[in-house]
Amino acid sequence: MKKVDIIIAGESHLRYAQEICEVISESAKVRGTGIARRTPEYVQTKMQNGNAIIALSGDQFAGFCYIEVWGHEKYVAHSGLIVHPDFRNRGLAKKIKEFTFHHSLNKYPTAKVFGITTGLAVMKINSDLGYKPVTFSELTDDPKFWAGCKTCTNFEILTSKDHKMCLCTGMLYDPTQKVKKKEKWFNKKVLKRLKKIKQSMLENNKQLLVWKK
Numbered sequence: 001m002k003k004v005d006i007i008i009a010g011e012s013h014l015r016y017a018q019e020i021c022e023v024i025s026e027s028a029k030v031r032g033t034g035i036a037r038r039t040p041e042y043v044q045t046k047m048q049n050g051n052a053i054i055a056l057s058g059d060q061f062a063g064f065c066y067i068e069v070w071g072h073e074k075y076v077a078h079s080g081l082i083v084h085p086d087f088r089n090r091g092l093a094k095k096i097k098e099f100t101f102h103h104s105l106n107k108y109p110t111a112k113v114f115g116i117t118t119g120l121a122v123m124k125i126n127s128d129l130g131y132k133p134v135t136f137s138e139l140t141d142d143p144k145f146w147a148g149c150k151t152c153t154n155f156e157i158l159t160s161k162d163h164k165m166c167l168c169t170g171m172l173y174d175p176t177q178k179v180k181k182k183e184k185w186f187n188k189k190v191l192k193r194l195k196k197i198k199q200s201m202l203e204n205n206k207q208l209l210v211w212k213k
């Protein structure tokens, strides 16, 4: 197995931005789920601000994640988690997320950390880090954050539900509340079933919206 280093990205990593965006976009196509699209320029800004984490195996791009700051540092979100297909299923996403989580807590110690995702792997990782599932009302109300969902194929569902729910699950880590180990909520079977129910309910709603137009 090739050695992988996880580091805070900087100027020397700007050249990876294009590839990162391509892998994110290709993976979204394969999964068939919605995803907020990122431009290489946006990814580069994150790198320049010290808010991006990159995993490299020598010169080869292996994984990535970045921090977004919302509501005047009241909230931070860890977004764009991606592991290159050649490096999946060996715990790299978990390591990148953990690294990002600790970097973010050091940089923004009072900010609540949140994320929205449809991915079970991400829910599992977040649960291990102490995140809890929450309704969207507990997340930032910064319109810029929700504007990021515009390029997601499910955006119509989100707006039809007045930004209160969508196919993604909201998760939150509150640094002021210590998490007890026994409070873990992740249950793959239950979450898979919940996702299916939600998907079928919201997809029906989407069809209704199209029909009404």
Ligand SMILES: CC(C)(COP(=O)(O)OP(=O)(O)OC[C@H]1O[C@@H](n2cnc3c(N)ncnc32)[C@H](O)[C@@H]1OP(=O)(O)O)[C@@H](O)C(=O)NCCC(=O)NCCS
Binding pocket: 027, 028, 031, 080, 081, 082, 083, 084, 087, 088, 089, 090, 091, 092, 093, 094, 095, 116, 117, 118, 119, 120, 121, 122, 124, 125
């Ligand atoms: C999702 C993704 C980041 C996972 O990367 P990875 O390096 O293979 O994940 P890891 O090996 O660190 O796995 C972390 C945990 O999630 C679990 N997991 C991994 N893929 C999973 C899947 N498809 N479904 C359910 N659980 C999964 C693993 O079993 C592991 O659990 P464990 O700690 O109990 O062993 C990677 O598949 C990817 O880049 N996918 C495309 C982009 C994407 O979906 N990003 C998330 C957007 S929210």
